[in-house]
Amino acid sequence: DVQLVESGGGLVKPGGSLRLSCAASGFTFSHGWMNWVRQTPEKGLEWVGRSKSKTDGGTLDYAAFVKGRFIISRDDLKSTLYLQMDSLRSEDTAVYFCTTDLGRPWGSMDVWGQGTMVIVSS
Amino acid sequence: DIQMTQSPTTLSASIGDRVTITCRASQSISGWLAWYQQKPGKAPKLLIYRVSSLERGVPSRFSGSGSGTEFTLTISSLQPDDFATYYCQQYNRWYTFGQGTKLEIK
Numbered sequence: 563d564v565q566l567v568e569s570g571g572g573l574v575k576p577g578g579s580l581r582l583s584c585a586a587s588g589f590t591f592s593h594g595w596m597n598w599v600r601q602t603p604e605k606g607l608e609w610v611g612r613s614k615s616k617t618d619g620g621t622l623d624y625a626a627f628v629k630g631r632f633i634i635s636r637d638d639l640k641s642t643l644y645l646q647m648d649s650l651r652s653e654d655t656a657v658y659f660c661t662t663d664l665g666r667p668w669g670s671m672d673v674w675g676q677g678t679m680v681i682v683s684s
Numbered sequence: 685d686i687q688m689t690q691s692p693t694t695l696s697a698s699i700g701d702r703v704t705i706t707c708r709a710s711q712s713i714s715g716w717l718a719w720y721q722q723k724p725g726k727a728p729k730l731l732i733y734r735v736s737s738l739e740r741g742v743p744s745r746f747s748g749s750g751s752g753t754e755f756t757l758t759i760s761s762l763q764p765d766d767f768a769t770y771y772c773q774q775y776n777r778w779y780t781f782g783q784g785t786k787l788e789i790k
Binding site for chain 2: 612625669672674676
């Protein structure tokens with residue numbers, strides 16, 4: 563079965579850092595475009611950023627609100643996606659999901675992980 | 685940024701009803717539209733991609749249509765498992781989600 567499992571969430575103080583991981587299984591991870599999406603009751607679902615597959619250029623793209631604070635990386639040998647979050651703010655409090663298009667050509671977010679909660683609070 | 689606006693925000697319906705949810709994009713998205721279903725405490729689940737293509741395993745009572753900037757998700761005959769929140773998403777330029785439509789039991 564295709565599965566994405568996020569980890570690394572927790573409570574962090576404003577200005578602090580956190581690294582999220584997303585372990586993938588059941589599909590060829592290196593072929594997939596991977597995304598981070600977050601969700602809050604106030605703003606709903608928000609795209610955070612994307613990692614394209616190396617065969618499609620390996621580009622990293624980010625939402626404007628990231629503003630250099632977050633970095634996405636991937637380890638295709640470990641089938642794992644990462645989100646390094648620095649300079650965290652209270653408004654970054656959310657459930658963070660990783661998603662994949664499974665390498666299929668139509669670009670939608672075909673599979674989602676269960677999410678990991680990030681709370682930024684003093 | 686492309687904005688996605690769903691209507692209605694909340695929809696009350698009964699088992700067996702036909703329901704339609706509308707999603708409007710602030711500019712043309714060239715058919716790069718998906719619909720997701722989310723239940724409380726769970727991740728969103730892909731239902732439809734490319735406006736009208738049904739994801740594998742999704743019941744055929746779900747269908748999508750539209751073009752340009754106006755799109756609809758239709759559930760032909762509501763089942764108990766369908767009461768959830770539905771989101772549209774454009775992926776023509778980056779990714780933007782609608783604010784969601786909560787489908788409730790009448």
